[in-house]
Amino acid sequence: MIASTRRIAACALAAALCLFLCFGLSAVSAAKASPASRPVVVLDAGHGGIDPGVVGTDTGVRESELNLSVVKILEELFAEAGFCVVLTRTGAGGLYGLPVGSCKQRDMQARRRIIEESRPNIVLSIHQNTFPADRSRRGGQVFYRQGDAAARTLAEGIQRQLNALGGGRYEPLAGDYYVLNCTRYTSVIVECGFLSNPQEEALLCTEGYRRSLARAVFYGALAFFA
Numbered sequence: 665m666i667a668s669t670r671r672i673a674a675c676a677l678a679a680a681l682c683l684f685l686c687f688g689l690s691a692v693s694a695a696k697a698s699p700a701s702r703p704v705v706v707l708d709a710g711h712g713g714i715d716p717g718v719v720g721t722d723t724g725v726r727e728s729e730l731n732l733s734v735v736k737i738l739e740e741l742f743a744e745a746g747f748c749v750v751l752t753r754t755g756a757g758g759l760y761g762l763p764v765g766s767c768k769q770r771d772m773q774a775r776r777r778i779i780e781e782s783r784p785n786i787v788l789s790i791h792q793n794t795f796p797a798d799r800s801r802r803g804g805q806v807f808y809r810q811g812d813a814a815a816r817t818l819a820e821g822i823q824r825q826l827n828a829l830g831g832g833r834y835e836p837l838a839g840d841y842y843v844l845n846c847t848r849y850t851s852v853i854v855e856c857g858f859l860s861n862p863q864e865e866a867l868l869c870t871e872g873y874r875r876s877l878a879r880a881v882f883y884g885a886l887a888f889f890a
C-alpha cells in the first residue's frame with residue numbers, strides 16, 4: 665500500500681517536473697482506475713530537439729519523430745489498459761533546456777530523473793536502428809541490461825512479438841547503454857526497425873505500421889505482467 669501510494673506521488677512529481685521543464689517534455693496520463701493497483705510504465709522517446717538520432721536513408725525521416733509517434737500510440741494503449749503512464753518527452757524538443765553546452769548529458773540526466781521520480785515497474789526506451797553496411801538487415805531488436813533477469817524476461821516478451829511482425833528473427837541482446845544502466849528499474853531499449861533498409865523505412869513512415877509495432881511492444885510488455 666505504501667509502495668503504491670509512493671508510485672502515484674511519483675507520477676505527480678514527474679508531472680510537476682514536466683511543467684517546470686518548459687519545453688513540453690514530459691506528461692502523465694490521467695488516472696481512471698484505482699491508483700493502488702496501477703503499475704507504472706515510463707515511455708522514453710529517444711533523441712529529440714537538436715538530436716534527430718538516425719535519419720532515413722531514402723526519405724530523410726528523423727528517428728526522433730518516429731520514436732515519439734510510436735510512444736504516443738503506446739501511451740494510449742497502456743493508459744487504456746489501466747497503467748499509470750509517464751513520458752520522458754511529449755514534444756519534438758529534447759530535455760536539455762537551451763541548446764548550449766553539454767546538451768546530450770543534460771538530456772540523458774533529465775531522462776534519468778524522470779525515471780527515478782516515477783518509480784516505474786518498467787521502462788521502454790523507443791529507438792530506430794541503422795546498418796548502412798548491409799541494407800538488407802531489418803526487423804526489431806530489443807536490448808536489456810546484462811545480468812538483469814527481469815529486464816531479460818521483459819525483452820524476450822517484446823522480442824517475440826516483434827519477430828512475429830516478420831521483419832527479422834532475433835534474440836534479445838544484453839546492451840551497455842546509459843538508459844539501461846542509469847537506474848535500478850526494469851528497463852529495455854526497443855529498436856523498432858532499420859532506417860537503412862528501404863522497405864522498412866517505407867513501412868516505418870506509415871501510421872498503420874507504427875500502430876502494428878506499438879501493439880507488438882505493448883502485448884510483449886503485457887506478457888511480463890502476466
Ligand SMILES: [Zn+2]
Nearest residue numbers: 710717791792
Ligand atoms: Zn536512437
